[in-house]
């Protein structure tokens with residue numbers, strides 16, 4: 001959800017309506033909302049109720065579960081996701097790319113690297129990966145890097161594909177990266193910065209819902225970034241999602257988690273290295289969806 005949530009008069013939400021919407025959020029996205037999140041539900045969905053000229057949340061729920069409400073479900077999902085992200089967020093993961101992963105790629109003689117930014121939000125994470133890999137691997141060693149970036153939320157994916165950011169969003173980008181990989185907007189685009197095409201071309205964006213029965217993913221990966229998303233899931237969904245992601249990881253590959261997320265005791269065959277970085281043991285086969 002990217003727009004302001006505070007500019008619209010709120011509609012009251014009964015406990016029964018809250019329960020129904022909460023169940024539906026879980027069913028379509030896997031996101032588990034605590035019982036304390038009633039206010040959040042009001043603030044996230046009021047705008048949709050008003051936009052559709054409905055009277056209350058019961059009408060909104062009835063629409064969502066009716067055949068004619070099918071197309072509203074994506075707006076419903078987009079409204080409830082939390083998309084906070086940053087360029088170079090949790091920077092130790094990018095230091096790990098430079099100091100550990102890239103030297104391993106070079107010494108192994110590998111000819112291509114594949115990385116998945118699962119839950120990529122507005123693109124800051126996959127573009128950070130792309131810039132770091134471009135500077136330290138693609139340009140000096142001519143080894144191509146392909147990045148898959150996925151998210152459930154179609155609004156954030158549109159922003160990500162556009163690759164245009166306001167200067168305030170770029171505070172965490174080191175100066176040398178700004179100079180090398182961004183174009184400064186002029187005229188009507190003053191104050192905006194566009195990620196350069198060479199970096200953009202390294203990233204493929206796709207919509208992917210972690211709880212969908214099938215993932216539109218055919219490759220396996222050397223690294224999967226799955227940061228700051230499983231915190232929104234209950235223990236069972238967490239386990240299911242990370243076990244599925246694990247099958248897309250090459251032997252010896254890494255999974256990067258967010259600062260408050262642990263995979264402790266969740267997957268056999270995954271070893272904790274350091275700083276929320278896990279490594280797949282050197283055995284096992286490719287994906288079985």
Ligand SMILES: C[S@@+](CC[C@H](N)C(=O)[O-])C[C@H]1O[C@@H](n2cnc3c(N)ncnc32)[C@H](O)[C@@H]1O
Pocket residue numbers: 029030031081082083084085086089118119120121122125150151152153156208209210211226227228229232258
């Ligand atoms: C807080 S952001 C994290 C972004 C980035 N990984 C980072 O750490 O900066 C969480 C993202 O997870 C996405 N998300 C939530 N539920 C999802 C699901 N079921 N499938 C795929 N993505 C989901 C949200 O849309 C949101 O963009």
